[in-house]
Amino acid sequence: MIPFKNLSRGFVILFSLFAFSSCEDNEGVIFSTQDDIRLGEQVSQQVDSTYRAKGQLLEPNSSNANVQKAYTHLNRIVNRVLNSGEVKYRNDFAWTVKIIDDRETLNAFAAPGGYIYVYTGLIKFLDDEDHLAGVLAHEIAHADKRHSVRQLQRDYGIALLLSVALGNNPGALQQIAAQLAGTLAGLRFSREAETEADNTSVLYLGGTKYYSCDGAAGFFVKLNSQAQGSNPPEFLSTHPNPDNRVENIQQQAQQQGCSTDNAPDNDFNELKKSLNL
Template identity: 75%
Template sequence: MKRFFSYPLWIVAVTGTLLLSSCDDNEGVIFSVQDDIKLGQQVAREVDSTYQAKGQLLDRNSTNADVQKAYASLDRILNRVLNSGKVKYRNEFPWTVKIIKDDTVLNAFATPGGHMYVYTGLIKFLEDEDYLAGVLAHEIAHADRRHSVRQLQRDYGIAILLSVALGNDPGTLKQIAAQLGGTLAGLKFSRDAETEADTYSVTYLGGTSYYACDGAAGFFMQLNQQEQQQGTPPEFLSTHPDPDNRIANIEQEAQKQGCKTTTAPDTDLNELKAALNRL
């Protein structure tokens, strides 16, 4: 049976205005950058609430010294990438990162508008700071290149998504938050979007002049090794497929850009892992 949805006239009017007036240079993105920010804020609040209720979200305002040290180390890694001079919406998006305490999950994700989340399982798993920087750069790219909102437009439709952005559809908001966080099937990006995120991870890391610009390739190599040893793919690979081809593509892109591929010190990663291990 077909289901027909009716929306208030104000939503239809706003949708029509966006269709006519959007001037974003990302093909297929109807949302404005401000709509990205509004949607991201709504989704981030829902994600925060979900993991706070489970006691898994590490509070950035905590007075616990190890939580403070963990965020200080993670922020230094993130900010090197954000301040590479290559992130298009560096000054428009809030670019926050929060830690979800779950050692069983090897995953990270970003909402539209640049709210990022990293599981402790992924942080503790990684052997090289360049790899973590590569993961963060990849997730930054999904937000910065507006892949997340583009895919959500396809999945939910512009009218529903506008309603969510304005706080008028709590049911769909919960579904989107769960989807982005990987507690459902995960947000399935197109092959082109994943390739672009990998390419931009090279660009962002290369702009730091600190991290190896092919850090994301090393991350996928480590995931491959774990899969071969354990026989089951990590959560990250369920939403980020085809690691072999992507390793080759990242390395080719690094060679093409001629950027630094020598590894950076692991000081911040080691401090981050040590702080988490004490919690």
Template identity: 75%
Template structure:
């Protein structure tokens, strides 16, 4: 990784132009969408294996009727966001979402390539489907804007990431999976990246024509209230909350003139019921 850090800029630029799509057309990432997908598959497989070994991965393939019902409700919520017409890589990424049975963790995260994980602690904590959709929209934005791979590219370098994507570096793969899942202090996004994800959440929810487009603001308000009462939730340790974040989402919603009327909570309530939360 140190050797790559001192690689001349012209070499990386030539690599980007010759071996991948151009940086300008590739979201400013020296990493192709196909490699994004490969990396996401590797990381998701590692995360699944880890949580499965711990007995807390709620399997989508389970024959349990309640689990099947939970995923049906969760899929309806996330598909409304994905079908907004605003998700750039809607058709390229697999956009899988999985539930982690951990009632004490108020968190969600996304891997490169659109694999999303939600903890039951977050589902249990929230009461409003708009707020939950805001969380999902925010995480979809991190994947769609390729924030994770941009940060990992800075942390590990393009050569190492490509090696991980090809399945040739299991040690680094385990480290990346743990980092994304938060057990290694989480993946720290810049304030700019967080702002971009917040702004995209407004566009996604607005495009859904179903959810309040400022749903993410309601979620952060509740999270902020929780942090004032004690230890900040895990989500706020991996998603820093600048003072003006809530106001920015609300102002953007007002500027766009999108609906802030609350959607029915049917799917979210049924999700919680199916999980006994």
């Protein structure tokens, strides 16, 4: 039996955590943003280690001139989105993007705290910079809206994550990070979270005053055509694609009155050229 004194103290702490999350407009998220940062850092280290061991992680500090050039152009695209004025945790999260050299995998994913991973298979598949910016904006939204940590609460349970948040289980955070390294790319968000990420991508891209704010819609149009085959892209297994998704993004763009003019593909073309895609 738990002593009443300890139970009361735990209830007060738990209540405080819920109150804190609610004040940050993150209903149901027990983790603080600092916990997001701590968890994301460990997850990213484990993901890096996993793909580095496979020889698939293209290191941002690589001595390879082509890899350096690729990151220069990719970071320009990412930073336009991040500097749109619409990313809530722009100055709080790490916001790093890394390339996984797997040309057969059409995917991208986001870890808590602003760690974004994109596969060369996705970059190769696309032919428009606005579409890549739309995918990146979508993944940035998952981190910025804290969908990643919210989904982890559902997948791993509040009790375990709460023990991490309270500092009562020092080994749990590293354990979760190690487990996630192999499964984060398969993290399945709710349809509500996917819709919010789509809608937010329109807001981010519109704020750039550079990219077509419905860029994500163009990506899904092409993805839908690819999905008609016998081997649907990996992205669809982790990002459910209801029939009205493209229509919803375009409708959001119309409601916001943002530009749908295509941006130049200069950085995207140089990115693909640097990666020999």
